[in-house]
Amino acid sequence: MIQPAKPDLVTVNIDGKEIAVPKGTNVIEAARLVNVDVPHYCYHPKLAVVGNCRMCLIEMGMPAVDPATKAPVIDPATGKQKINWIPRPQIGCGTNVSPGLHIKTTSAMVKEAREGVMEFLLINHPLDCPICDQAGECKLQEQATSYGRGYSRFVEQKNVKPKRTQLGPRVTLDDERCVLCSRCIRFSKDIAGEDVLGFVDRGSYSTLTCHPNRKLDHNYSLNTVDICPVGALTSTDFRFKMRVWFLKQTNTIDTESSVGVNSVAWSREGALYRITPRRNDEVNDTWMADSGRLLYKQVAAEDRLKSAESLDALVAKAAELFKTSAGSIALVGSGRSSVEEQFLTKKLATALKASVALVSRTAAGDKLLISADRNPNVRGALVTGLISALPSARLAQLAADIDAGKIKTVVSVGEDLIAAGLTAAQLAKVSVVYLGTHANPTSIASKVVLPTLTVFEKNGTFVNQQFRIQKFAKAVPGLSGAQDDLVILSKLVQAAGGHETASEVNALWPAIAAEVPVLGTILYRNLPETGLLLDRSAWAGLPFVEGETLHYKPAQPAATATA
């Protein structure tokens, strides 16, 4: 592995505390490292610095040197080098550390500057927190508590601006709440590559809007809602649904593609309300596609599979099929299953002496956070040994085997076999055991249907395109009438004559670690929230389908790498 170069460190002094920070760090980030909060609105760690809100003003000084000799000037009172304090406050976001930089964040000058900015931000603000969705996660509200006067000196008419503007299909704008920080504009233009937002009019009448004949309708539009520090931009889907402080946050992973975007599922009393991105500087920074945020709706979808029969009764039916078709069973695994599920799927295949196929799912990537591989965990199937070659989109071999009369029973782990290229006639020739979450032509044609759980209802891990293993956790209880995939799979393994296995993620991991070489030292509960890179050398030669996305460059194909 290539070690990243050690960053050049410079020592700075923040409120009397000395700290060494990498060159190029700004004062806001440096202060964070010593747990000093520098309030800010326009600054965002992943966006260009524009310095417009002026909330981050700090007092700054540099060690004094004699202009002629460049020798340090010593303060006789302290015996230390004198500090020349700049008489005007400076912005923390736009000030990068330099050796010996001194910062005060609590001085009278800073306090006064912050209070001034805070007052200015509030004079034309509608102060409608009681009916605002951002309440509870609003920077304006938080900082008003710390730096606000508590009363208003403003007796004039407030500015009137447009309310409830639909900027696009998913984002609603209230211009009166906007603090004109331009984060949304910068995000849309610089990150999403869609220059659709801008200000019209001037001064305090400046108003955020879409450019003429444009809409905020790109697939990253909801990130503007995430980064809007106030309640100006809200998610049309989430608006007025729930107070954020009632919601429980659970870390999860976006299953849209092999990027493995880190996200948070927000739930209350067993119901999901929204999905937002979770920062991972190696994977998705602080962003997430809109499409991935809608996936929570699958959980309460009408067409969820559930069964009134007990799991044991269903497993007994499957066992019967296993017995009668022994030796002519095929198994279709899934790139959407977790590593743990794939581990047990492999055990099932071994116990059944079944062939294993996986269904690939590809579409053009968006170069940002959706890759060409729309399965979240094909690499998990490689790592667990469920497959050794990359899957294809159509189950051609299985179709041929069915036509040749070699297969009597097909076990499908969540894959719609019709969508994967089998015909209804072919399905009619075999018995299907289907594990899945939602109804589809295959579940309808199946002899045995074992309802399973969505990603939000269970624990597990996925291995993303970088071979980073990342865990997701159960946000809401599983649907009644459905069972955890691991419980079903472990029962099926036993029904197929295999050894008893654990059926819960933590309990299963010692076995996974013991049997899967590259996962050797890992335990589920020790996995960091931002994941762990695995040794991918064993699969270096495979022609993975992904092109470049944020924080991912495909390995050079062997032929051009030597050129």
Added chain:
Amino acid sequence: MSAPAQRRIIFQHIDEPGYTNDIACYLKHGGYEVLKKAVTRKPEELIDEVKKSGLRGRGGAGFPCGVKWGLVDRKSGKPIYLIVNADESEPGTFKDRYIMYQDPHQLIEGTMISCFANNVKQAYIYIRGEMAEGARILEKAIAEARAANFVGPNVLGTGYSCEIYVHRGAGAYICGEETGLIESLEGKRANPRIKPPYFPAVLGLYQCPTIVNNVETLCHVKYIVEHGGEAYTKVGTPNNTGTRIFCVSGHVQRPGYYEFEAGKITMGQLLYDVCGGPLPGRTFKAVIPGGSSAKVMKFGERYKGKRKIGADMVDYDWGVEDVPMDFDCLAMVGTMGGSGGVIVMDDTVNMVEALANINAFYSHESCGQCTPCREGSLWMKKITTRMVHGEARPEDAALLKSVADQIPGRTICAFGEACSWPTQSFIAKFGDEFKTYHETKKTVVEKTRELV
């Protein structure tokens, strides 16, 4: 002591009967001779002349021109741009307009000399949007100069090439702030940039090193290269070299523009001797000496202190009338020479109403990027507007001051100062008028009240 004579070096031909703005007339008066000589000299020599001259920028801040040119990043390998700031929008200022309308070739010659000195291959004249006629005049003048080989490829056969383009603004005061101007020139909203890192000398137009100079400044460069930097220092006073053009407006008998050696004329000489004093039966009340953002001076107040003359520190005790008109003296008395716009107010003016007018301007022109300027300028405007519309409160004076104090030094660009200094100085000097305005007989007529 009566006023010295005008010293017209920039305005030499302004309003001269028979003088026209075409190249033939300019050439007849010795035009482009300085450029012809300049291109035979080494560029560094020309920069040295400007440094020696002590020329200070005429756009408002009075920053030494030679120092500015010295800060340009010449190692980056990127092209260096020169921008002529012809956005002249500061209320009370009307000097650049005369140069462009009546003597455009003087500006073009100064610009070409400056470009040659700084190895600039492309220059832009950013002209205020409202001056459509001025833009046409400049376009025509550039075409004439190009045809005569003073501008364009292979200037005067030297192998040096440089183009000048005219760009019209869209009519916003903030486009005069140099980094806002650069954004506007790049086709964006004129939001001024944060400095650091976007110092024009390093990361200016298209992220390349850029020189931004005022129209008048570049005309002085022509004069300096013609007569030498050393000779220029003999005009004006030390550290305030050359001439200054004063644009006098308001309540004097003879408003207009007057060019004098810097520091050689006092405010009193200018207003009484040159401009004929107050209108009949009136007395001077206040004067803003350097464009509407400069702090106001109150007739009757005294300025005392020590100042350096030669090697000595000398006491001074001045009234408004005694203050020499140069950058340093005006700064000493707490205001600034700025753009040279001298706005005179007599005893008929109510200061609350005057400030309401100024506040209306600045709140309308704030770009709106940074919070203190954006919100503060409009808040001050709303207060003074409310006052002149009949709902003044005694406590408004203190509130206005407090709002104004929360702005300067905390913004992206100097507009923060520009919009708060009027309020700060009006309240400091005419506070009583604000405190008692609710019981004052209003002088503002209904029709003009609509403006604020």
